[in-house]
Amino acid sequence: xxxxxxxxxxxxxxxxxxxxxxxxxxxxxxxxxxxxxxxxxxxxxxxxxxxxxxxxxxxxxxxxxxxxxxxxxxxxxxxxxxxxxxxxxxxxxxxxxxxxxxxxxxxxxxxxxxxxxxxxxxxxxxxxxxxxxxxxxxxxxxxxxxxxxxxxxxxxxxxxxxxxxxxxxxxxxxxxxxxxxxxxxxxxxxxxxxxxxxxxxxxxxxxxxxxxxxxxxxxxxxxxxxxxxxxxxxxxxxxxxxxxxxxxxxxxxxxxxxxxxxxxxxxxxxxxxxxxxxxxxxxxxxxxxxxxxxxxxxxxxxxxxxxxxxxxxxxxxxxxxxxxxxxxxxxxxxxxxxxxxxxxxxxxxxxxxxxxxxxxxxxxxxxxxxxxxxxxxxxxxxxxxxxxxxxxxxxxxxxxxxxxxxxxxxxxxxxxxxxxxxxxxxxxxx
Amino acid sequence: xxxxxxxxxxxxxxxxxxxxxxxxxxxxxxxxxxxxxxxxxxxxxxxxxxxxxxxxxxxxxxxxxxxxxxxxxxxxxxxxxxxxxxxxxxxxxxxxxxxxxxxxxxxxxxxxxxxxxxxxxxxxxxxxxxxxxxxxxxxxxxxxxxxxxxxxxxxxxxxxxxxxxxxxxxxxxxxxxxxxxxxxxxxxxxxxxxxxxxxxxxxxxxxxxxxxxxxxxxxxxxxxxxxxxxxxxxxxxxxxxxxxxxxxxxxxxxxxxxxxxxxxxxxxxxxxxxxxxxxxxxxxxxxxxxxxxxxxxxxxxxxxxxxxxxxxxxxxxxxxxxxxxxxxxxxxxxxxxxxxxxxxxxxxxxxxxxxxxxxxxxxxxxxxxxxxxxxxxxxxxxxxxxxxxxxxxxxxxxxxxxxxxxxxxxxxxxxxxxxxxxxxxxxxxx
Numbered sequence: 001x002x003x004x005x006x007x008x009x010x011x012x013x014x015x016x017x018x019x020x021x022x023x024x025x026x027x028x029x030x031x032x033x034x035x036x037x038x039x040x041x042x043x044x045x046x047x048x049x050x051x052x053x054x055x056x057x058x059x060x061x062x063x064x065x066x067x068x069x070x071x072x073x074x075x076x077x078x079x080x081x082x083x084x085x086x087x088x089x090x091x092x093x094x095x096x097x098x099x100x101x102x103x104x105x106x107x108x109x110x111x112x113x114x115x116x117x118x119x120x121x122x123x124x125x126x127x128x129x130x131x132x133x134x135x136x137x138x139x140x141x142x143x144x145x146x147x148x149x150x151x152x153x154x155x156x157x158x159x160x161x162x163x164x165x166x167x168x169x170x171x172x173x174x175x176x177x178x179x180x181x182x183x184x185x186x187x188x189x190x191x192x193x194x195x196x197x198x199x200x201x202x203x204x205x206x207x208x209x210x211x212x213x214x215x216x217x218x219x220x221x222x223x224x225x226x227x228x229x230x231x232x233x234x235x236x237x238x239x240x241x242x243x244x245x246x247x248x249x250x251x252x253x254x255x256x257x258x259x260x261x262x263x264x265x266x267x268x269x270x271x272x273x274x275x276x277x278x279x280x281x282x283x284x285x286x287x288x289x290x291x292x293x294x295x296x297x298x299x300x301x302x303x304x305x306x307x308x309x310x311x312x313x314x315x316x317x318x319x320x321x322x323x324x325x326x327x328x329x330x331x332x333x334x335x336x337x338x339x340x341x342x343x344x345x346x347x348x349x350x351x352x353x354x355x356x357x358x359x360x361x362x363x364x365x366x367x368x369x370x371x372x373x374x375x376x377x378x379x380x381x382x383x384x385x386x387x388x389x390x391x392x393x394x395x396x397x398x399x400x401x402x403x404x405x406x407x408x409x410x411x412x413x414x415x416x417x418x419x420x421x422x423x424x425x426x427x428x429x430x
Numbered sequence: 431x432x433x434x435x436x437x438x439x440x441x442x443x444x445x446x447x448x449x450x451x452x453x454x455x456x457x458x459x460x461x462x463x464x465x466x467x468x469x470x471x472x473x474x475x476x477x478x479x480x481x482x483x484x485x486x487x488x489x490x491x492x493x494x495x496x497x498x499x500x501x502x503x504x505x506x507x508x509x510x511x512x513x514x515x516x517x518x519x520x521x522x523x524x525x526x527x528x529x530x531x532x533x534x535x536x537x538x539x540x541x542x543x544x545x546x547x548x549x550x551x552x553x554x555x556x557x558x559x560x561x562x563x564x565x566x567x568x569x570x571x572x573x574x575x576x577x578x579x580x581x582x583x584x585x586x587x588x589x590x591x592x593x594x595x596x597x598x599x600x601x602x603x604x605x606x607x608x609x610x611x612x613x614x615x616x617x618x619x620x621x622x623x624x625x626x627x628x629x630x631x632x633x634x635x636x637x638x639x640x641x642x643x644x645x646x647x648x649x650x651x652x653x654x655x656x657x658x659x660x661x662x663x664x665x666x667x668x669x670x671x672x673x674x675x676x677x678x679x680x681x682x683x684x685x686x687x688x689x690x691x692x693x694x695x696x697x698x699x700x701x702x703x704x705x706x707x708x709x710x711x712x713x714x715x716x717x718x719x720x721x722x723x724x725x726x727x728x729x730x731x732x733x734x735x736x737x738x739x740x741x742x743x744x745x746x747x748x749x750x751x752x753x754x755x756x757x758x759x760x761x762x763x764x765x766x767x768x769x770x771x772x773x774x775x776x777x778x779x780x781x782x783x784x785x786x787x788x789x790x791x792x793x794x795x796x797x798x799x800x801x802x803x804x805x806x807x808x809x810x811x812x813x814x815x816x817x818x819x820x821x822x823x824x825x826x827x828x829x830x831x832x833x834x835x836x837x838x839x840x841x842x843x844x845x846x847x848x849x850x851x852x853x854x855x856x857x858x859x860x
Contacts, residue, residue, distance in 0.1 A: 022579055022721060033578050130576060136722030138568075138576035146560060146568035148463050149452055149742035156859065217768035225773035231854050236783060239813065239825045240856075243781075250859055261771045267859040268781050274728065277707060291452060292566030292739035295729035298704065300722060309722035312579035338647035341691045343655035351673075351698050353666060383669065395669045424661050426670075429586065429680055429697040 005034065005319040006041040008068035008099075010090055011081035015104055015131070016043070017054040018308030019078055023315075030312070034319040042068045044090075065090050069097040076318055078311055079103040088112055095119045095127065100322075102314040104131035104307055110205035110221045113212060126321075128314035133206045134159055134283040136306025137299030138313075143213045143287065150289035152214035154254040159206040161281035161301040162197035163229055163249040165189045167266075168279045171237045171247065177229060189281060199228035200264040203251045211253035211262055214287065219253065219262055227265035240268050246276040274298075344404035349378065349428035351397055352406075354413065355420040358385050358392035362418045366394070369416065373409040375401040391420050397428070435464065435749040436471040438498035438529075440520055441511035445534055445561070446473070447484040448738030449508055453745075460742070464749040472498045474520075495520050499527040506748055508741055509533040518542055525549045525557070530752075532744040534561035534737055540635035540651045543642060556751075558744035563636045564589055564713040566736025567729030568743075573643045573717065580719035582644035584684040589636040591711035591731040592627035593659055593679040595619045597696075598709045601667045601677065607659055619711060629658035630694040633681045641683035641692055644717065649683065649692055657695035670698050676706040704728075774834035779808065779858035781827055782836075784843065785850040788815050788822035792848045796824070799846065803839040805831040821850050827858070 007023065009016050023030070023040050030038050040060060048061045065086075068074055077094040079101060081087045088108045094101050096119065103109065109116070109132045120127045130140045134157075143152070158164050162184065169180045181198065184190035196202045204224045211219040229249060240247050245268035253262040269276045274296055278284040283301030288294045300306040356362050367377060376399045383393040398406070406425065414422050437453065439446055453460070453470050460468050470490060478491045495516075498504055507524040509531060511517045518538050524531050526549065533539065539546070539562045550557045560570045564587075573582070588594050592614060599610045611628065614620035626632045634654045641649040659679060670677050675698035683692040699706045704726055708714040713731030718724045730736040786792050797807060806829045813823040828836070836855065844852050 018721075026579060029581070030579070136719075137725050138572040141576050142568040142572060145747060146571050146743045147739065148746045149456060149460070149739050151459070215765075215768065217765045219768075219770070223770040232856075233783075233853060235813070235823065236781075236854055236856065239783065239811065240781065242811070243809070243825075243827060245781075245858070247856065252859060255768075258767050259769050259771050261773075261776060263773055263776070265857060267857050269859050274704070274707060277704060289566075289739070291448075291735040293730045293733075293736055295567050295727070297725070297727060299725035303723075305721040306723055309577065309579050309719070313576045316578045317575060335645075335647045337688050338645065338649075338685075339689045340649070340653040341689050343691075343693055346691060346693070351666075351670065351675075353663075353669065379673070381669065381672070383665070393665065395673075397673060423663060424666055426662075426666065426677065427695060427697050428675070429682060429699050 002036055003323055004037040004039050005075050005322055006039055006071070006073040007076050007078060007315060008042045008044070008071070008074040009040065009078045009080065010044045010065070010068070011079065012043055012045045012052060013080065013082070014304040015080040015307045015311070017052060018304035019080060019311050020056055021054045022308045022312050030316060033316055034323060035325065036319065036323045038315060038319050041071060041074050044068055065093055069094050069099055074099060075322055076100045076102060076315055078315065079105055080311065081105070082107070084108060084111065091116060091127070092119055095123050095125055098123055098125055100125045100318045101127045102311055102318065103127065103129050104311055106132040106202065106205040106209060110208035113209065114218055126318055128318060129209070130314050131307045131310035133209050134285060134297070134299065135301045135303060136309040137283055137297050137301065138310070139210070139285050139297050140213065142297065143210070147287065147289060147292060150292050152255070152287055152289050154288040155207070155210050155214055155252065155285065156275060157207065157210065157251045157283070157285040158248055158275060158278050159251050159283050159285065159301060160197055160203040160249060161283060162190045162194065163203070164278065165281045166198070166229060167247055167249060170232065170234065171241070174234050174237065176234055177232055198230065200226045200249060203249060203264045207251040207253055207262060207264060210285065211260065214253070215255045215260060217260070219260060223262055225263040225265065229266060232266055244271055245269060246271050248275065250275070344407065346403040346427070347400055349398055349400055350406050351395065351426040351428060352410070353393065353395050353423040355391050355423060356394055357418040358390055363394070365416055365418055366413055369412040370398070370409050373405040373412070375405055375409055389420070393423070432466055433753055434467040434469050435505050435752055436469055436501070436503040437506050437508060437745060438472045438474070438501070438504040439470065439508045439510065440474045440495070440498070441509070442473055442475045442482060443510065443512070444734040445510040445737045445741070447482060448734035449510060449741050450486055451484045452735070452738045452742050460746060463746055464753060465755065466749060466753045468745060468749050471501060471504050474498055495523055499524050499529055504529060505752055506530045506532060506745055508745065509535055510741065511535070512537070514538060514541065521546060521557070522549055525553050525555055528553055528555055530555045530748045531557045532741055532748065533557065533559050534741055536562040536632065536635040536639060540638040543639065544648055556748055558748060560744050561737045561740035563639050564715060564727070564729065565731045565733060566739040567713055567727050567731065569640070569715050569727050570643065572727065573640070577717065577719060577722060580722050582685070582717055582719050584718045585637070585640050585644055585682065585715065586705060587637065587640065587681045587713070587715040588678055588705060588708050589681050589713050589715065589731060590627055590633040590679060591713060592620045592624065593633070594708065595711045596628070596659065597677055597679060600662065600664065601671070604664050604667065606664055607662055628660065630656045630679060633679060633694045637681040637683055637692060637694060640715065641690065644683070645685045645690060647690065649690060653692055655693040655695065659696060662696055674701055675699060676701050678705065680705070774837065776833040776857070777830055779828055779830055780836050781825065781856040781858060782840070783823065783825050783853040785821050785853060786824055787848040788820055793824070795846055795848055796843055799842040800828070800839050803835040803842070805835055805839055819850065823853070
């Protein structure tokens with residue numbers, strides 16, 4: 001009989017619902033990747049009757065952590081309650097019962113990570129926590145696994161989506177902090193009590209986790225200097241802009257010799273830097289290393305589904321180990337019924353440059369060939385004129401069109417008497 | 431006795447030298463991360479007497495692949511010869527002898543990946559190939575492991591550093607292709623025979639690997655439409671710029687239902703897009719997924735040490751398995767002698783905004799306080815005047831200074847009669 005892996009989930013907030021939803025809707029994908037079925041065996045919630053956006057069978061609800069961790073059919077406990085207590089107690093209790101743990105809890109990992117890892121090691125189980133930093137963007141695993149040959153010299157990160165959203169809006173709309181925060185709250189980008197985000201506490205937790213992993217040394221949240229957004233005035237954004245800078249809440253940790261400097265505060269960063277271009281609720285982590293140079297990871301920092309992506313990634317990787325696999329995904333698990341489309345069926349916009357006679361009616365002839373092929377023009381520019389030959393260079397941007405029609409049209413245009421040559425066609429990518 | 435892991439290296443070009451160098455210089459780090467020593471046991475080279483930038487003991491050189499794969503002390507074979515043959519034959523021979531393989535060879539993985547994985551599986555060993563795409567930037571492992579819960583919808587990537595360097599230069603210097611290529615060759619950014627790079631062949635190999643992994647379906651190099659740089663003229667860059675676009679050689683693969691469209695060609699991409707900002711020899715891969723949204727990985731795409739970073743990462747992860755570990759790095763392997771520096775010892779530039787009386791001599795007083803604290807001014811702007819109070823807003827950017835001096839200076843400035851208030855101080859981040 002095929003082995004099945006049992007999962008128990010602690011908490012059914014937005015992330016918990018995402019986890020339950022992905023486990024159900026991606027059952028086949030997960031089974032194929034693991035080589036075993038991964039089944040939800042129980043969910044610990046406070047209020048079983050609360051209406052939820054993702055409805056679960058009532059049979060899955062349990063009243064106490066004991067109901068989950070005493071269940072021999074639960075192999076992995078997913079902790080998505082958040083906050084320090086009771087999450088920490090539940091994690092420790094699960095590990096002591098021999099359960100593997102996947103957690104999205106930055107506060108618990110930042111404050112108690114090394115203690116938790118110690119308990120896991122003593123009980124010969126694992127704790128994974130990819131979702132605790134930067135939501136669905138892989139960063140924990142790349143640092144500890146892919147970049148293992150590197151000594152990491154610094155981390156520079158935008159790891160709080162709420163504050164990055166507020167700063168982006170303040171810069172774009174020249175608005176003040178209090179009103180921008182209110183707007184962010186009404187849009188659901190900031191919580192009703194925004195303290196953890198706007199005072200930089202959330203970013204400090206995440207930086208404590210990242211710098212502990214990067215420097216292979218325990219960096220506590222209390223080791224990190226912290227300053228929030230509240231002193232920023234609209235004119236700071238204007239002056240920063242004039243000076244060539246963008247204002248970002250950066251989380252920075254640097255290692256010089258055996259000295260660590262770690263801090264979270266509003267910072268001016270040159271507009272040309274990639275981090276300056278990270279807008280809205282997105283996150284980005286830039287890691288500077290000794291041998292792999294500087295690497296940036298950029299993506300969603302929160303949200304139900306992105307965070308579930310990281311949680312399920314950890315669940316799958318533990319499951320692969322539980323079924324006796326080494327933890328390396330087998331690249332051979334391929335699907336068979338994929339069809340390759342030829343370039344001629346591509347649909348996109350096109351840039352076309354051509355040399356044509358510089359006289360009235362020429363554009364009409366060209367547009368007519370395009371139109372016969374179902375291609376409409378989005379913009380048209382006549383560039384430099386060649387007086388010797390009486391020609392001009394024309395640049396045409398099309399609306400979305402199909403490649404084979406564009407190829408046909410270019411053949412037709414090339415044959416027009418008024419066209420000297422088709423210089424180039426370049427596809428536009430969204 | 432502690433187990434040791436033996437490594438044999440095929441080829442001693444720039445990447446091979448990087449691998450040998452990292453294995454030697456990072457011996458302690460690797461031992462700590464693996465829980466066993468990882469030792470170089472042999473190197474297959476064509477010419478043992480060729481001078482090398484990293485000198486190896488002559489005892490390590492072997493003449494034939496058999497000398498390495500018949501050696502029971504070699505656990506992992508690292509293939510960094512490049513090209514299709516004999517690399518493919520050596521990889522297959524190694525796997526059949528029960529050796530794990532780490533390869534940086536995009537051509538072999540693109541053309542023969544699934545066959546190689548099959549042989550590995552039959553012999554119960556592994557093939558890892560992180561270095562085959564985007565050099566030191568983790569991308570293979572994040573796709574197959576961290577993003578495993580996702581269905582990937584598209585890949586958009588800049589995965590050839592040579593062509594991105596040429597395009598960046600053509601855009602900046604309005605130069606033509608032929609001359610820019612010559613410059614790139616003289617600087618070592620393009621090979622003497624640049625065909626594989628400028629015709630997009632190298633990018634096709636990498637896209638075949640990425641799209642096979644992302645779509646979990648075999649996408650061959652021959653399935654991918656390919657167009658190189660040679661038709662681009664200087665005016666294309668100018669017109670693209672005027673239209674709001676940047677010209678990049680993009681590698682794109684999209685999956686709609688069960689249909690794949692994969693292509694490598696010069697493309698216009700909107701300047702605001704992150705990929706448009708990837709300049710010079712850097713690489714970036716943007717992955718669009720169903721649940722983790724859009725994620726970008728950005729970093730070095732080639733080079734001796736970055737590529738060695740990826741190779742050694744794979745070697746370490748196989749070694750972890752060989753010593754009986756599950757492949758999850760233990761986050762507890764921490765160093766003890768790390769010192770946390772307080773924010774007061776930070777050295778950076780500072781932005782200072784203050785409100786002061788709008789009359790001659792005021793700046794002198796402020797500059798004097800800064801000077802007494804060893805802080806020099808990089809720029810100074812007088813902004814809006816408040817006529818009612820006779821004050822003006824001043825913005826000062828300092829040269830690099832130490833935080834405690836800045837704090838002292840701000841206290842001193844605050845006490846000046848001519849200063850109404852210190853509005854804000856924001857740290858600048860390089």
